[in-house]
Amino acid sequence: MSALAWVSLAGIAAIGGGCALAAAPGRLRAGLTLQACGAALLGVAGLLILVRGEQVGAHFTSTVGLAFGIDPLSGLFLTVLAITALPTLTFARDHLHGRPHAAGLAALTGLFLLSLAGVITARDVIGFLACWELMTLIPAAAILLSGRDRKVRSAVYSYVAITHLGGAGVWIAMLVLAQHGAIGDPSALAAAGTGVQTLVAVTALIGFGTKAGLVPLHSWLPRAHPVAPAHLSALMSGLMVKVALYGLIRVEFQWLGATPRWLGLTMLALGLLSALGGILWAVVQRQLKQLLAYSTIENTGIITLGLGASLLFAHAGDTTWAAIAFGAALFHVANHAIFKTLLFLGAGAIERAAGSLDLDELGGLLRRMPWTGGAMLIGSMAIAGLPPLSGFASEWLVLQSLLHVAFSSPLGVGLAAATAAAALAATAALALLCFAKVAGMALLGQPRRPECAAAEDPPAGMRGAMASLALMCGLLGLAPGLVLPTLAGLAPGGAPALARHAGLFIPGTGSYPAPAVAVAILSLTCLLSAARGRRRAAPSPVWACGQPAGEDLRWTSAGFAKPVQLVLDAVLRPHREVAVERSGGLVQGVVYTGEVPSLLAGALYEPTVRGGLRVAARARRLQSGNVRTYAAYLLVLVLSLLALVHWGALG
Amino acid sequence: MSFAATALQIAGVFLAPLLPGCIQTCKARLQGRRGTSPLQPYRMLARLWGKSSVDPEGTGLAYRAAPALVAACMLAAIAIVPVAGRAGALGLGSDALVLVGVLAIPRFALAAASWDSGSGFALMASARDLMIAVFAEALLVLSILLAALPAHSTALPAMSAAASGAQVWSGPAHWCGALAFALVLLVETGRQPIDNPDTHLELTMVHEGPLLEYAGRDLAMLVWAAAARHWVFIVLAADLYLPHAGGFPAATAWLIAGAAAVCVALALVETAQAKMRILQVPALLGAGCAIALSGAGLWIAGIGG
Numbered sequence: 001m002s003a004l005a006w007v008s009l010a011g012i013a014a015i016g017g018g019c020a021l022a023a024a025p026g027r028l029r030a031g032l033t034l035q036a037c038g039a040a041l042l043g044v045a046g047l048l049i050l051v052r053g054e055q056v057g058a059h060f061t062s063t064v065g066l067a068f069g070i071d072p073l074s075g076l077f078l079t080v081l082a083i084t085a086l087p088t089l090t091f092a093r094d095h096l097h098g099r100p101h102a103a104g105l106a107a108l109t110g111l112f113l114l115s116l117a118g119v120i121t122a123r124d125v126i127g128f129l130a131c132w133e134l135m136t137l138i139p140a141a142a143i144l145l146s147g148r149d150r151k152v153r154s155a156v157y158s159y160v161a162i163t164h165l166g167g168a169g170v171w172i173a174m175l176v177l178a179q180h181g182a183i184g185d186p187s188a189l190a191a192a193g194t195g196v197q198t199l200v201a202v203t204a205l206i207g208f209g210t211k212a213g214l215v216p217l218h219s220w221l222p223r224a225h226p227v228a229p230a231h232l233s234a235l236m237s238g239l240m241v242k243v244a245l246y247g248l249i250r251v252e253f254q255w256l257g258a259t260p261r262w263l264g265l266t267m268l269a270l271g272l273l274s275a276l277g278g279i280l281w282a283v284v285q286r287q288l289k290q291l292l293a294y295s296t297i298e299n300t301g302i303i304t305l306g307l308g309a310s311l312l313f314a315h316a317g318d319t320t321w322a323a324i325a326f327g328a329a330l331f332h333v334a335n336h337a338i339f340k341t342l343l344f345l346g347a348g349a350i351e352r353a354a355g356s357l358d359l360d361e362l363g364g365l366l367r368r369m370p371w372t373g374g375a376m377l378i379g380s381m382a383i384a385g386l387p388p389l390s391g392f393a394s395e396w397l398v399l400q401s402l403l404h405v406a407f408s409s410p411l412g413v414g415l416a417a418a419t420a421a422a423a424l425a426a427t428a429a430l431a432l433l434c435f436a437k438v439a440g441m442a443l444l445g446q447p448r449r450p451e452c453a454a455a456e457d458p459p460a461g462m463r464g465a466m467a468s469l470a471l472m473c474g475l476l477g478l479a480p481g482l483v484l485p486t487l488a489g490l491a492p493g494g495a496p497a498l499a500r501h502a503g504l505f506i507p508g509t510g511s512y513p514a515p516a517v518a519v520a521i522l523s524l525t526c527l528l529s530a531a532r533g534r535r536r537a538a539p540s541p542v543w544a545c546g547q548p549a550g551e552d553l554r555w556t557s558a559g560f561a562k563p564v565q566l567v568l569d570a571v572l573r574p575h576r577e578v579a580v581e582r583s584g585g586l587v588q589g590v591v592y593t594g595e596v597p598s599l600l601a602g603a604l605y606e607p608t609v610r611g612g613l614r615v616a617a618r619a620r621r622l623q624s625g626n627v628r629t630y631a632a633y634l635l636v637l638v639l640s641l642l643a644l645v646h647w648g649a650l651g
Numbered sequence: 652m653s654f655a656a657t658a659l660q661i662a663g664v665f666l667a668p669l670l671p672g673c674i675q676t677c678k679a680r681l682q683g684r685r686g687t688s689p690l691q692p693y694r695m696l697a698r699l700w701g702k703s704s705v706d707p708e709g710t711g712l713a714y715r716a717a718p719a720l721v722a723a724c725m726l727a728a729i730a731i732v733p734v735a736g737r738a739g740a741l742g743l744g745s746d747a748l749v750l751v752g753v754l755a756i757p758r759f760a761l762a763a764a765s766w767d768s769g770s771g772f773a774l775m776a777s778a779r780d781l782m783i784a785v786f787a788e789a790l791l792v793l794s795i796l797l798a799a800l801p802a803h804s805t806a807l808p809a810m811s812a813a814a815s816g817a818q819v820w821s822g823p824a825h826w827c828g829a830l831a832f833a834l835v836l837l838v839e840t841g842r843q844p845i846d847n848p849d850t851h852l853e854l855t856m857v858h859e860g861p862l863l864e865y866a867g868r869d870l871a872m873l874v875w876a877a878a879a880r881h882w883v884f885i886v887l888a889a890d891l892y893l894p895h896a897g898g899f900p901a902a903t904a905w906l907i908a909g910a911a912a913v914c915v916a917l918a919l920v921e922t923a924q925a926k927m928r929i930l931q932v933p934a935l936l937g938a939g940c941a942i943a944l945s946g947a948g949l950w951i952a953g954i955g956g
């Protein structure tokens with residue numbers, strides 16, 4: 001066995017040991033530290049395998065029998081696992097300390113990481129499906145452990161129900177692949193014919209898409225992610241969703257044996273719907289974690305747009321751009337994992353310090369909590385797609401890919417790509433609105449409650465976790481050109497010849513010299529600030545037409561999103577209720593409640609549930625409880641089987 | 652040649668305030684007033700530079716850094732946009748989509764500054780600005796796509812070269828793109844019927860709203876940034892969607908003529924057209940998107956030109 005295999009095994013063992021240690025009384029911090037060390041070892045092994053393009057351990061096999069191994073694509077996702085898990089576990093050391101069920105939560109966190117690493121490294125169908133199921137069930141258990149009120153239980157129930165309904169797609173796809181010996185072998189499925197290929201493509205899209213939170217299969221995500229403890233929300237949004245995309249990439253890109261155009265167009269459509277829908281509903285949320293969960297749907301959509309563009313390029317035979325689009329999607333996978341983890345951890349720190357996640361009850365935290373606030377400000381700017389941070393680089397690449405699809409395609413595909421490009425631009429603008437709201441309401445201005453005025457930064461471990469993630473947003477934004485060639489090299493069509501510069505110099509674009517843009521903007525800002533000088537007149541109150549700008553004039557989350565809500569009224573369909581209290585002909589008070597129902601909440605699943613219940617009611621008539629009826633059923637079964645055997649229908 | 656192009660880009664930093672000045676003068680003449688000299692914005696900048704800044708009570712870093720950040724981003728944008736179709740040597744590349752990203756930073760900075768001061772008028776205006784930007788950004792990307800289709804590249808010099816000459820105007824696609832870009836120009840320069848740059852009635856402001864609390868050098872930087880926005884988009888219009896010749900000296904002459912024409916056209920629109928209701932702006936921009944998309948469809952189908 002190679003050294004890297006030993007390193008990864010040591011990582012797995014350390015995480016496992018960390019679980020056991022954390023479950024022991026009084027060993028919470030030591031256990032989480034051991035888990036973090038294990039995650040770091042896994043990340044180092046994954047990164048080295050990715051960079052060197054090696055293959056460690058078993059190859060993919062369609063036979064039954066556990067097999068584990070790491071190839072460069074798994075290496076990338078292990079690296080993402082490490083850069084998400086390391087800060088999260090460091091954060092959890094202080095965050096979980098002194099909480100109820102801390103030991104159990106810490107052990108489940110480690111098990112969750114093991115199941116995620118298992119999905120990424122499994123090389124056979126049994127190991128993959130087993131880890132896949134564990135990956136779904138462990139967070140459900142952890143959420144139930146941390147809180148058991150009605151809302152939480154209902155969220156967990158819908159999470160488990162919906163992901164299992166959709167998860168059936170994963171089972172079908174994987175088992176059909178294994179049946180044709182096509183796991184790791186694209187030629188096998190190509191030989192099986194287009195019918196089987198279509199079946200695998202569609203079921204994988206439904207199965208992995210449900211877990212990745214693609215609209216319209218997403219409705220569990222904005223319910224389940226916010227109810228988990230902060231560090232688990234970070235892992236679920238930052239990592240679990242990415243692991244689902246890993247499965248999608250494996251099946252649709254590596255094992256399908258074909259790149260049908262309809263698949264590329266379907267992914268473009270799903271990506272567009274998820275990106276726009278996710279961010280639009282994020283804009284109208286006022287609970288921070290719910291907002292972040294919706295924004296996860298948006299980012300899954302952006303990644304799917306990149307993947308769809310890559311498939312369309314591959315179909316057209318343009319391997320260079322197919323690889324660039326594929327690399328862009330993977331780059332956004334890494335970037336979103338980093339800033340979404342940062343934002344969820346920040347939300348955890350804010351909840352701990354200010355006792356609320358309602359944006360209308362926060363404010364002024366940047367001054368009180370400079371570490372948390374500063375990191376969250378950087379994360380917000382990165383996720384809003386502002387240069388020179390990391391989010392812009394990957395969104396720029398995805399947008400370039402979409403435009404280049406339009407440059408060289410037949411009419412239908414070209415129009416679809418143009419529409420997707422326009423939708424992505426609108427998504428970016430909505431993300432800016434959304435995260436300007438987050439930064440503005442939580443971090444800037446005046447505290448809206450006394451608890452915010454007294455909030456304090458968390459202990460050093462939690463601060464360091466957030467600061468390191470913020471630093472990574474900056475670094476990846478400064479040197480996207482060093483990362484892209486490696487990621488584009490993972491494309492199934494082969495690696496394009498891309499020069500390794502810090503900036504992105506791609507033929508067909510006007511180039512994005514990221515370091516130069518960063519230096520220019522930062523140095524000019526400093527210069528202009530210096531030129532502005534420190535001379536200023538006495539501070540004055542904010543202008544509010546002459547009246548004192550008191551609390552009742554304070555702007556709210558709903559107010560900031562109101563223009564968008566009014567304009568897109570037909571899409572968002574908000575409920576409004578205004579109750580006017582009168583006594584003696586005088587208005588005593590006005591109570592306003594308004595909310596936007598969740599995105600396509602009942603559209604897909606409610607008919608399914610109703611249909612399921614109706615079928616169950618019918619089926620109950622069969623269960624009469626009468627022994628003779630059951631004997632008749634058996635007789636009918638045996639007779640029909642005999643008849644089938646007689647006609648040779650059973651082979 | 653590259654030296655001349657770079658010099659022209661740097662000149663843009665100083666020439667930018669001339670554009671809103673010319674528009675104001677032109678508008679006054681059209682309305683039968685004598686109006687101010689086109690140099691009035693320079694006088695205003697000089698006056699503001701000599702005055703003290705005022706920070707409202709309780710504001711912090713986000714409020715104070717915003718004007719410098721906004722002006723820095725506009726400087727970067729000026730360095731990205733090639734003048735008369737020639738890329739300069741300022742090292743920020745010349746990609747149209749990078750320009751879109753750089754222009755998004757000022758919006759975020761001003762929205763953050765509005766939250767920091769907590770001023771209701773500033774927040775009302777920046778919420779509207781961000782809402783309009785959702786549609787404007789889609790329209791901007793589509794009009795970039797239409798100009799990039801003949802060039803097969805999003806590099807602005809290549810797009811400008813592909814849009815030169817009379818041939819591109821023979822098909823409908825370029826006309827659709829020009830129409831879409833005209834709407835973008837109205838939005839981004841904050842002109843009527845979408846926004847009224849002259850209004851100081853708090854309830855109707857869009858671009859002026861977040862500037863309400865600023866004074867002195869802060870305000871000077873923001874006023875310059877608004878003028879720089881005119882420069883960036885008018886030069887971009889001359890590069891992509893106004894008739895121009897391929898050669899550099901000739902293209903410079905076309906640029907001057909085009910900029911003058913755009914200034915007069917903006918003044919005409921402002922004179923003839925009242926400000927529209929804010930909630931109708933998305934419908935207008937959405938119509939623009941539909942036109943741009945059909946233009947793209949016509950081009951891809953091969954009827955474009």
